[in-house]
Structure formats: C-alpha cells, structure tokens
Amino acid sequence: MPLRSLKGFRKSIGFRLALWYSGIFILSSLLLFSLAFFHFSSSLKQQDKDAIQLKLKELSSLFQEGGMASLEKEVTVEKKFEKQSPFFIRLADKRNKTLFLIFPYQWADFDIKQLERPDSITASEWIRLPIRYTKHNMEIASAKLPNGYLLQTGRSTERRERTLMHFRKIFVAIIIPLIIVGVVGGTFLGFRALKPIRNLIDTIRSVSTGRMDSRVPSTHTGDELDLLIGFFNGMLEKIETLIVAMKGSLDNIAHDLRTPMTRLRGMAERALQSGQNPGEYKEALVGCIEESVHIQTILKTLMDISEAETGAMKLNLEEVSFSVIAGRVLDMYGFVAEEKAIQIHISIPDEFRVNADPSRLGQVLANLLDNAVKYTPKKGHIYLEAKQTSSENIITIKDTGIGISQQELPKIWDRLYRGDQSRPKRGLGLGLSLVKAVVNAHKGRVDVFSEPGKGSSFNIYFPTSK
Ligand code: ADP
Secondary structure, three states: OOHHHHHHHHHOHHHHHHHHHHHHHHHHHHHHHHHHHHHHHHHHHHHHHHHHHHHHHHHHHHHHHHHHHHHHHHHHHHHHHOOOOOOEEEEEOOOOOEEEEEOOHHHOOEOHHHHHOHHHOOOOOOEEEEEOOOOOEEEEEEEEOOOOOEEEEEEEOHHHHHHHHHHHHHHHHHHHHHHHHHHHHHHHHHHHHOHHHHHHHHHHHHHHOOOOOOOOOOOOOOOHHHHHHHHHHHHHHHHHHHHHHHHHHHHHHHHHHHHHHHHHHHHHHHHHHHOOOHHHHHHHHHHHHHHHHHHHHHHHHHHHHHHHHHOOOOOOOEEEEHHHHHHHHHHHHHHHHHHOOOEEEEEOOOOOEEEEOHHHHHHHHHHHHHHHHHOOOOOOEEEEEEEEOOOEEEEEEEEOOOOOOOOOHHHOOOOOOOOHHHOOOOOOOOHHHHHHHHHHHOOOEEEEEEEOOOEEEEEEEEEOOO
C-alpha cells in the first residue's frame, strides 16, 4: 500500500473505530479474565487446604487410635496409591525433633531444617516453604497431638500452579486470535458501513468539478445513510433542473428576442435615415414602444414559466370558487368572442372550488380561452365545464375550432412552439407552456384531445384537497 493511502487508511473513521472497539474489548477481556482467574485460583487454593486439613485430621485420629504403627501403615498405603497428589507427613516430638518424615522424592529440595526450628512447634498457622530449583512451594498445616507431639501434613502447590498456567495459556490462545479477528473484522465492517459516506464524498468532489449529473449510488437499505443519500440526490436533481431551466430560458430569450430587437433597431434606423417630419418620428416611436412591450411580455412569460417549472413560483394557495374566477376572465374575453359571434357555454357547479392561487388560475384560464377564441372560426362554440371526481377537480375548455393535427399535438406544450396554421394569428407560442408549468406547480396535470377541423378539448386536473 503506498504511503499516502496508508496514512489515509490510518486516519479513516473505520480504522479508528475498529481500534477503539478492540481496545475496549481487550480491556474488558483482561478484566473478566483477572476476575475469573482470581476466583479460580482461590477456589483451587481452598480445595488444596481443605484436602490437607482433612488428611491432617485423618492422620491425627489414626495416631491417637493406633500410635506410630497405624500411622506408618497409612503412610505405606498412601505411598502405594496416591502417586498423583502425594502428601508430605512429619511427626515431631515435644521439642520439635523429627520422629517420622515422609515426602515424595520430587520435593527433596526443600529445607526441612526450617520446620525443626523451635518457634515452629507452636505454629498453628499455615507454613509455606519454597521448594528449591522450582517456582513451587510446600503448603503445610500443623496439629498438636494430645501427647504434645506435632503432626504436620502438606502438599506442593505444583499441581495447582500447573492448572492455573494451563488456564492462562488457554486464555492467551483464545484472546490473541479474537483480537486479530476483532481488529481486521472491525476495520472491514467499518469500511463497509462507511462506504456510502465515501460515495458521497466522491460525488461532491465530482459535482464541484462541474459534473452536475453525478449521483450517489443508493444502498437500498432504508437506513439513515440511505435516506441522506436519497435527499442529497434529490437536492442535486433539483439544482440540475434549475440550472438546465435557467440555461434553457437564457437560450430561448436570446433566440426569441433577436427578431423583435432587430425590428426595433430597424424601425429607429429607418426613422433616422428617412424621417423628415415629426409625424414619421412619432410613428417610429409608437412602433418602438409596441416592440418593447412585446419584448417585455416575452421576458415576463419566460420568467414565469421558468419559475413555475423550477418550483420557485410563489403560490398563494386558497380554496377559490371557480365560477368567480371564470366570471372575471369571461368579462375580458366575452367581447372578443362576441365580435366573432362565438357562443360560450358555461357549466360550472356553484360549489365547485379549487385549491389554487387565484391569479395564476385566472392566467391559466385566460390563456386557454384566448386560444379557444383565437383558433375558432366565426359562429363557433366554446364550452367551459367543471366537474369533480373523488380525487380530482377537472376543468374543461372545449372549442369547435380548427383543431390540432396528431403530429403537432406533442409539441404544442413546448416553449415558443407555434402551429403552422396559427402563424398568421397573434401570439408568442408561450401560452400553453405557461399553462402546463403553472398547473404542474399546483401538483395538477393537463391533457388535450383534438381533431383537425372539428375542435380541441383542453383538460386541467387539480388534485382535490383532503
Ligand atoms: P400561441 O401563442 O401560438 O397560441 P400557445 O402556446 O398558446 O401559443 O399554443 C401553441 C400552439 O398550439 C398554437 O400555435 C396552436 O398551433 C396550438 N393551439 C393551442 N390552442 C389551440 C386551440 N384551441 N385550437 C387549435 N390549436 C391550438
């Protein structure tokens, strides 16, 4: 592993977490082992002491019953059968002079003289004598016999210490692989668990270098990190949509303003070159004002569409009575319809209400009615209907106009699209784009059914408020 990635590895949360957990694990294991070891060793010690005491009692009653002879007999039996854990036995007279002594040959290296010291005659406590050239000791219990003699029995601690050493070895043999598995496994699991974070870092890095389409791969686990990734990707999606929409708007503006701006400039230049009297200048100025109003309208509509599409449009939602909104819009378009002798048939239930921004809803209806009047020949009919289903409020604007061909239908919602037949009529090609964007911003949808020569039917669907 190169030095830099090794440094990075050591700095990683996964590795540090694994180290911390391993440290805590080792400490707790050591504590647990020490406790277990302490209890085990004290109970072994107690067992040894109990066995020595028992033997001492047994031997002293034997001595009292049958004297030296029965003691010697017992010792012979002892020698013969209890090779595994032999006892040390000593009998001393009143002056602590050894009368009788037996001990296994392995223990020959302990200092018997220490037992013959006068002060040890009265010793009723445990005596502990080191066995030379070994790490073991001899544990000896003493008892005073009724005749004043001293009987001592003992055992080496070798057996106990061997068992404890075995216990220690087993612990080490278990704990070392456990620690290795803990550190390696912990690091691996830590790395796996933090993979989504590393993916997040990679994605942020690539977004910051300009790759807006980068996304963090989802873990599909439904945990907190997966949720975070979902929200982060959603945020990126939104930012990308905003940027694309802004770019699209700029392109459209640049493209669509070129013609009116050229016209504006042409008008002013012509007036300057050929204009001889104030009347001509005035005419040119009126033309310039008209063009600038046209440019302003394009800019405003494009901005509105952009805001609605990106979710930046501020909507003052309320439960509005649709017949009131429709009444206002019809006041404006009624005259134009009358001029063309077009009849408008209205069927809106009084209680029909929509959860919408009143002025935006009015704008949507105005655009659709404007189109209906524009693209319906004289003496035609327009139907404005509203109905409610269990989940949607549906508004329909139907006309008996020129209709739209199947090839054109998918394009009519695009920005700046104008149908072939609509070219001679006034318009920007932005009305339906705004309708769709505003309705979508209300979480609604639009569709259209049309047949060339027979008419079109535009439907707006608003979700019913719960
Ligand atoms: P425009 O300013 O051209 O009306 P719109 O975005 O409102 O722009 O409409 C896009 C195109 O959809 C129109 O140019 C026209 O071809 C078609 N269209 C829209 N409404 C109707 C309608 N009611 N009847 C027939 N064609 C329509």
